Amino acid sequence: MSVFEDVAFRRHQSVHFFSDEPTGMQAIIAIHSTDLGPALGGCRMVRYADSSEALTDVLRLSRGMSLKNSLAGLDLGGGKAVIMVPDGWNNDPRYDGPERARLFRAFGRAVDSLGGRYITAEDMNISVEDATNMRKSTRHVVGLDSGMGDPSPLTAQGVFVGMRACIARAFGSDSFDGLTVAVQGLGKVGWRLCEDLHKAGAKLLVADIVEETLARAKAEFGAQIVDKDDIVTAK
Ligand SMILES: NC(=O)c1ccc[n+]([C@@H]2O[C@H](COP(=O)([O-])OP(=O)(O)OC[C@H]3O[C@@H](n4cnc5c(N)ncnc54)[C@H](O)[C@@H]3O)[C@@H](O)[C@H]2O)c1
Known part of the structure; x- marks a missing residue:
């Protein structure tokens, strides 16, 4: 994808690519807008054919979050995150091995590095337990058992x-x-x-x-x- 010219990229404030070698985590966080407040939007893990498909998905979804949050009258902007299914997970986003908790802690570090400009939550194939593991590395996550839980x-x-x-x-x-x-x-x-x-x-x-x-x-x-x-x- 030629990013800046692509219609899906239009008006995004920033797009962030993360990788963490020990856990195999590869994630993209797109921040469409923080005009109304921090960019809120869930994180999904689905089987993408390649990173270009993942990028198109996250750009499309983060723009949608800006519209949804503003239509709902919230003081929140729009953002979204996607995580590629790591090698060794049998191409299964619901893979339940011990590596799963480590990957979500790594993703939490990625979210934290944005300093609160992006707030994450559950989306496709992400459980409350995954969000709880993110919380070990960042406070910028919602949808925990101690809060609103599974949205x-x-x-x-x-x-x-x-x-x-x-x-x-x-x-x-x-x-x-x-x-x-x-x-x-x-x-x-x-x-x-x-x-x-x-x-x-x-x-x-x-x-x-x-x-x-x-x-x-x-x-x-x-x-x-x-x-x-x-x-x-x-x-
Ligand atoms: N979970 C949330 O709170 C939440 C919040 C906002 C938006 N969404 C959106 O709602 C949608 C569903 O999310 P979810 O959390 O229920 O996901 P989920 O993973 O629980 O369910 C997805 C379902 O779709 C099925 N599926 C996958 N590919 C399919 C295909 N090609 N055709 C038909 N079925 C297919 C899966 O087998 C599964 O049953 C997603 O678009 C997600 O982004 C979810």
């Missing part, structure tokens, strides 16, 4: 009430009864969202890459399973 139930609730506001506007009623909703990814956020939608009477179309999760969604919500490549256009 994913609130994230799901935010999506649900956002959808309700949209359908009220589009259809003149905020009832999900009789509506069909497609959900891609039934993890911490997606599963909770499906629970809320199911309770509210929506019919669910779902896609995930884990067969067992799909079978549970079919059993618990009567959800219709759709191929992940078709879910965006499914009706």
